Amino acid sequence: MSQILMLLVTISILSLSSSPSLAAEFQGTGNAMSRSNVCRFAPDPSYCRSVLPNQPGDIYSYGRFSLRRSLSRATRFMSLIDDQLNRKGKVAAKATLGALEDCKFLASQTIDFLLSSSRTVDATKTLSFSRAEDVQTFLSAAITNEQTCLEGLKSTASENGLSGDLFNDTKLYGVSLALFSKGWVPRRKRSRPVWQPKGSFKKFLGFRNGRLPLNMTGRARAVYNSVTTGPGRKLLQAEADAVLVSDIVTVNQDGTGNFTTINAAVAAAPNKTDGTNGYFLIYVTAGLYEEYVEIPKYKRYVMMIGDGINQTVITGNRSVVDGWTTFNSATFILSGTNFIGVNITIRNTAGPTKGQAVALRSGGDFSVFYSCSFEAYQDTLYTHSLRQFYRECDVYGTVDFIFGNAAVVLQNCNLYPRQPRKGQSNEVTAQGRTDPNQNTGTAIHGCTIRPADDLVTSNYTVKTYLGRPWKEYSRTVVMQTYIDGFLEPTGWNAWTGDFALSTLYYAEYNNTGPGSNTTNRVTWPGYHVINATDASNFTVTNFLVGEGWIGQTGVPFVGGLIA
Template sequence: MLAAVIGAAVIFSRNSEEKHESGKPGVTSKAVKLVCSQTDYKETCEKTLAGANTTDPKKLIEAAFDATVGSITEVLKSSALLKMAATDPSTKGAFDVCDEVLENAVDDLRSSIQKVESLDGGKAKAFVADLRTRLAAVGDDQETCIDAFENTTGDTGEKMKELLKTAKEMASNGLAMVTDLTKILGSLQLSKVLGSGGGGSSGARKLMVEEYVGRRIQQVAEMKPTMVVAKDGSGEFKTIAEAIKKLPPKNNETLIVILIKAGVYAETVILPKKVNKVVLLGEGPTKTIITGNLNFAAAVNADDFIAKDLTMENTAGSEGHQAVALRVSGDQAVLFNVNIFGYQDSLYAHKYRQFYRGCTISGTIDFVFGDSLSIFQDCTFVVRKPGKNQACMVTAQGRIDIRSPGGFVLQKSRISAEPELISSTPPVKVYLGRPWKEMSRTIIMNSDIGVFVDPTGWSVWAGTFALDTCYYAEFENVGPGSGTAVRVTWKGIKKITPQIAESWTGGVAYGDDSWIKAAGVPYVPTMMKV
């Protein structure tokens, strides 16, 4: 791999001195083959870039992203299948999901094109983290569209899967290009080959980051309310939804703090995409409660979201099946001292990067699921009594691409249970997790695991699905349920070293953790002892 990419870099470097060669089909074809050499779908990659007529690596990657935009847009605009699904009552809900998430995928791809255009070799680490996060989310959104048809009748879901097949391959190829090329950037410092982008000295950049983090910490620490919501009428708004309606449709600069005074708010809270940098600040998780009993109680689609000192719950109960208390679909979300209460699928940590500190999350089946890169630090996972003949799984991580940064990390946390579950007769089977998708990844380290967890540790999803391709690891955990002597022995069960465990701490796994530091919440970027 190193040889291939270095070879490509040499060709790209020569092009700056031999511009007259750049348009020749043979040279372009060779560059395309090299860029596509590390992708999983090489034929699709080469077809995508066949007419690129450039050997510039940035332009080739941009062309690949742009082609993926075109492929997804074509599905949205021209698909007879989607048009039919939009009018069929049995599939309209699934269509609405597809319409939303595929538009989000296009937005992420367009954002990725802009990032590649401004690629700075001197900022490789943060660049890789941000771009990989966006590109993995493109795949997640396409998968979410397909999943939406899972419980519908007929063969529409299978047709949708086929319709998105090429677009999914193209998205995977884009992730592969960026992951491998920028790995070389970081390890061999080929910034001169790809251009420095005028980033300035590393010392100056570090100072700028420190100044930004310092300003944000001060902003968050002060937490002066921009808006006040009070059920008793003492604020500007009586409902959270009313306050959100008054937010600007786009926000990338100003921190907006919505103080939610004590009370039970029975409403569905949706924070729209691009309404970024919003803080939902409660008066304590036992005082400020957002509650609902439909598909979800709260959904966050915006970036740079912060929630503190409140509860979000779905009261549908164990008989309500999938009933999300909170869905987070925005990047760089931080939650501190938040209760997330539900039963099945309580927390949908959908995509991008998320950080949870001092939170309590309760549920029964797959009650933490999704494909974000989420670190849960000093959190408590409470297993509740499920319905009759049901087992419980704490996690169901949904990574779909081996290069995706997605994964759940439980760090210095606790897995406990409600008394009703402990005293159940017959006993309820409880597992640490099961593989929702093929590349499911969960790491539990330095955490306390209760005695009620089944000694085998992990549950199957269906048959042998994903048992070889998942990535599950336990490292230096304590508690009566932490013994690994009789754990399942799938190929996907990993025994990790201290060095690998360290790679799953926030300071390493996120690539750039300045957004957590800027949130002003307790955070340890390194290993934490029990």
């Protein structure tokens, strides 16, 4: 966002906050309540009372005021980050500049989220379930962005007085999320139908036994012969429910395609599309692509298809030890919405001694990965924020190797703990929910958890756990999953002392395999062995509200529990 645009946004927000019309809004319809009364719903009631106006209103007027103030604060923080970057220039260390650049990106994204949310709540008091889910997701992500920025600054010892702003902004966003959750979010509906695609995506790609073929060359040639690339045309027109594409390009390192690098193909994708004309399809032929790929937020509805796991490989080696923040260490960064990734391996080869080193960082809303592999050690798969779905993917890692604070379901995936650095233990997950009103969490559904080959053949014992609580309200559910016998009988590991043990939500449902026995599991207040009713809350249907956005991709999924 430009400085001029930020200034205009700030002026408009401040004028709204001080105008007589806003004061009149507090006398609107609904149940009038005092500031103290409404702040009972906030995580920090005292802070809530300090930021809301001391005059009667209803939940809607208070919620709108809080969102406007949140947007003003986010815009102010963006200016502070710009000032820091301008002062430090090229003098600061790479890690410090990287942390500030991360914060700038995150602040820009947060402004987008808060502006969209504010416009939505200003327009109505009644929202559909899916629209309410959108706003709750955006506000949840805004809080996550603040935490990510703060952690990056702390990791490089470069807080520069910004930590106080981040701390207060996070609390303010928590007030907005709490009031929105109380006022606008409708009661969740249960018993939605299980959805399965009718298969044109499968037919187009030549699926066999639910997997993609390793050699896509012939298929890709057939695509060119059978697809009209004009607006709104369908793949294989005879298919009534085919997946739409707007254009198809090929990446081939030998120069016979449209591009020789993946990033060049991404740059060619149209900006800010709404999906009406379909996906921009990038076919990446087999090869080892040593490049750091980024799908920016303005590249929407991109579909990327490779020749198969271990055939199309994207690789990098950035790590925290080598001066990168965890956030910007990723080999593949996804910020654009409605992305589909199929038949690709994404690696970070930094190794077990280099600390945090991410393969994929996903902060793209409505993202879907199918038949992909993510390979690294510590912090392999960074499910940073928003809504994500993974189907029939492989994930290899060691410490906290699936982490972040998205609303994410991994379904029919293979999770492979591998050999860590000596003295470390393996944790499959480290979920980062910091606010009880965030609609985030990690659901592992119908997967397989077994040791990677190097862990099987290791010469010393490594303890492996299902997860540990990275943040206070960490939420992870493992259900209908095969767990091999190498898992520690306690199942879950503490982060430090008794941190989050009573506020986290860890649950298991109907798992199988020698490691699934819950008899000797942890006895923390936040750990549960749940029934089918509770488990259904973490399915694609209820947790992701996924029928529509996953359904349009053609990727198969089970909406409810596996029968």
